[in-house]
Amino acid sequence: MNSRDIIIANIEHTGAPRPGMTFDRGRINDTLSAGLRPHGYTQRRWTEGKLEYYDDEWGNLWVRMKEGAIKGEIFRPAITDWRQLPDLRPPDYTHPDCAAAMNALFSQPTDKFKLASIGGWVFDNARYLRKMEVYFADMALYPDEVCRMHEVVAGVYEQKIHLAGRAGADGIVIGEDMGTQTGLLFSPKMFRFYFKEMYTRLISIAHEYGMRVFMHSCGQNWAIVPDLLDAGVDVFQFDQPALYDMPKLAALLSERKAALWSPVDIQKILPTGDRQLIESGARHMIDVFEGGLICKNYPDLPGIGVREEWDDWAYAAICERAGMIQR
Numbered sequence: 159m160n161s162r163d164i165i166i167a168n169i170e171h172t173g174a175p176r177p178g179m180t181f182d183r184g185r186i187n188d189t190l191s192a193g194l195r196p197h198g199y200t201q202r203r204w205t206e207g208k209l210e211y212y213d214d215e216w217g218n219l220w221v222r223m224k225e226g227a228i229k230g231e232i233f234r235p236a237i238t239d240w241r242q243l244p245d246l247r248p249p250d251y252t253h254p255d256c257a258a259a260m261n262a263l264f265s266q267p268t269d270k271f272k273l274a275s276i277g278g279w280v281f282d283n284a285r286y287l288r289k290m291e292v293y294f295a296d297m298a299l300y301p302d303e304v305c306r307m308h309e310v311v312a313g314v315y316e317q318k319i320h321l322a323g324r325a326g327a328d329g330i331v332i333g334e335d336m337g338t339q340t341g342l343l344f345s346p347k348m349f350r351f352y353f354k355e356m357y358t359r360l361i362s363i364a365h366e367y368g369m370r371v372f373m374h375s376c377g378q379n380w381a382i383v384p385d386l387l388d389a390g391v392d393v394f395q396f397d398q399p400a401l402y403d404m405p406k407l408a409a410l411l412s413e414r415k416a417a418l419w420s421p422v423d424i425q426k427i428l429p430t431g432d433r434q435l436i437e438s439g440a441r442h443m444i445d446v447f448e449g450g451l452i453c454k455n456y457p458d459l460p461g462i463g464v465r466e467e468w469d470d471w472a473y474a475a476i477c478e479r480a481g482m483i484q485r
Contacts, residue, residue, distance in 0.1 A: 160269035161188035162328060169370055169392050169417045171450050176480045178271075178452030180419070183466070185455075185473055186482070190270040192260040192325075194277075194318055197253035215249040218286050227461065235289040240303045246287070248310055251317035260325045271329065273372070274322035276315065279332040280356060283311045297348060304352065312356050316363060323367030330369055331395070337377020339401065346381045354385055361390035372419060378402065387414045395419040397456060399443065400426045408447045419452040422472040428456070428464050433471050440475035 159167060159175060165188050167174035179186040196215045203212040210224050211233065222230025237243055250256075264272045277283075284307055285293040296304050315332075322330050336343055361371050373386065374395040380402060383394070393416060396402070400423040411418060420443065422428050427439040444451065453476050455469055456462060477483070 162269055162271045164188055165271040168450055168452055170415055171412055174449055176482055180452060180454040181473055182455055188271055189273045190268055191273045191275055192263045193275040194251060194256050194260060194321055196249035196251060197256050198250060216283060216287060232286055232289050235287055237287050243307060246310060248314050251314060251321060257321040257325050264326045272327050274327035274330045276318040276322055276330050279334045280308055280311050280353060281334045284308055308356060312360060315360055319363045323369055327369055329372055330364055331372045333374040335376040337375060337379045339378060341378050342381055349382050354389055357389035365390060387416055393417045393419050397421060397424045399423055404446045411450050417450045417452055418447050419454060421454050421456045424456050424462050428468060429462055431468055436468060436471045437475040440472045441479045444476060444479040
């Protein structure tokens with residue numbers, strides 16, 4: 159099997175000879191990744207003392223400590239009053255140039271799985287448009303306005319899905335951080351009211367192109383994992399798999415023909431710097447999710463207090479357990 163076949167076999171649970179692998183720094187990577195660029199947008203950034211400010215494609219203004227986290231937090235959302243919603247100018251992904259880099263990369267001969275990064279997703283963008291704490295109150299108090307805003311966001315992602323599909327992507331990556339340490343940020347009932355039908359509609363477009371849908375979400379999302387599978391999610395990118403009952407999650411994914419895409423747990427295992435724990439954690443993940451697993455590294459090791467050496471221990475243990483030759 160080539161790299162693309164191995165990724166698909168892990169998703170479908172059809173006898174993959176090894177886990178899929180998506181590691182950086184010259185290590186094994188079965189994917190070829192590219193992103194999209196909005197038409198007519200150039201980011202603004204400036205500093206004031208120890209703070210850096212920048213805008214995003216939706217018109218939100220962010221702030222971060224120059225020596226702190228890469229992303230920071232919302233300083234001023236694009237919609238401070240619901241009367242501004244009709245005037246919101248969403249990013250434009252209708253222009254062919256938005257996918258120029260993706261088209262160029264994916265048109266080259268390759269046996270790798272072509273993975274299109276299309277940004278966040280409906281909840282991810284909507285919560286920033288109003289600022290998170292305000293948005294959660296909105297979900298309870300202003301359902302009509304929230305639904306209208308969600309439709310605007312969904313329209314942008316529909317544009318992105320079509321661009322990725324026309325570029326020949328094998329899969330798309332979406333991102334929604336919906337969980338805390340112990341459960342969802344909102345009730346499963348609220349997820350079903352606001353998101354499930356919309357997810358199903360958007361994901362069905364991706365599936366019409368033959369693309370698989372990879373969904374990132376931090377935290378504990380067990381209460382809606384079956385709903386997400388119903389909506390069509392093919393791969394769950396969880397950075398904290400130890401928050402779950404891993405055998406129970408593995409059994410559900412096997413039953414529903416979906417896969418886990420994960421590093422060794424970035425909260426309970428990797429940051430300890432305990433080599434024995436890291437290596438045993440890597441082997442345990444391979445054993446539990448065998449046949450339905452794509453392994454990866456975490457992209458911001460300094461952000462979680464992890465040294466490259468510790469990450470290399472995890473990688474080596476994965477390769478050894480899977481019977482692979484390191485590189």
